[in-house]
Amino acid sequence: MNQTSKFSVRDICYAGLFAAVIAVMAQISIPMPLGVPMTMQTFAITLAAVVLGSKLSAIATLVYLMLGAVGVPVLANFSGGIDKFVGPTGGFLISFPIMAYIIGLGVEHRDAFKGAFPVAVVVGTVVNYIVGVILFVIVAHSTVSVAVSACVLPFIPTAIIKAALACVLGLNIRKRIPGVKKA
Numbered sequence: 001m002n003q004t005s006k007f008s009v010r011d012i013c014y015a016g017l018f019a020a021v022i023a024v025m026a027q028i029s030i031p032m033p034l035g036v037p038m039t040m041q042t043f044a045i046t047l048a049a050v051v052l053g054s055k056l057s058a059i060a061t062l063v064y065l066m067l068g069a070v071g072v073p074v075l076a077n078f079s080g081g082i083d084k085f086v087g088p089t090g091g092f093l094i095s096f097p098i099m100a101y102i103i104g105l106g107v108e109h110r111d112a113f114k115g116a117f118p119v120a121v122v123v124g125t126v127v128n129y130i131v132g133v134i135l136f137v138i139v140a141h142s143t144v145s146v147a148v149s150a151c152v153l154p155f156i157p158t159a160i161i162k163a164a165l166a167c168v169l170g171l172n173i174r175k176r177i178p179g180v181k182k183a
Helices: 009-026 041-052 054-069 090-108 116-140 144-151 153-176
Strands: none
Touching (some): 009 041, 009 054, 041 054, 054 090, 090 116, 116 144, 116 153
16 A cells, blocks of 8 residues: 555555455355354454554455445345444444454564554454443443353354464465565
8 A cells, every 4th residue: 555645546446346255255154053254254353454464454444334334235134224224244244444443553563563453353253242342231231251252152162263264365465466565
């Protein structure tokens, strides 16, 4: 991404491309018992963050969320609409740009601060879980322990695998695409 505050046509295209990748990956969804599906969205968010960095991945994620909010069926299970943002899974959606930004910062500063990248991936993922659990508790009138059982515990093994794969793949892609600052 350019170092100035303006985005180039290339940057806008990359953001649009990754918004589309997130939309496609959202359709890989496994229903879970308490209503929070296991999807590949977090894989795509992490991949976007690693490839594009903090600002551009947050923008790509916002574009994806805005499409979903206005009703374009880009969210999990080909759904869309503002109601998805105030439902049991809304907190996860709302936190995606924050997650992307945090992970993107980690990749941008991975040489300057040893360990920044893995810490950023963990922190970004934890923020996603925290915001998701909070909204789940509010919307589902649930306890925190039920929310953690429904929204966090079953997802930890796959979250680790998805994050590792997205990081490895993302770093390789990042090296090869023109116009992205090499980390």
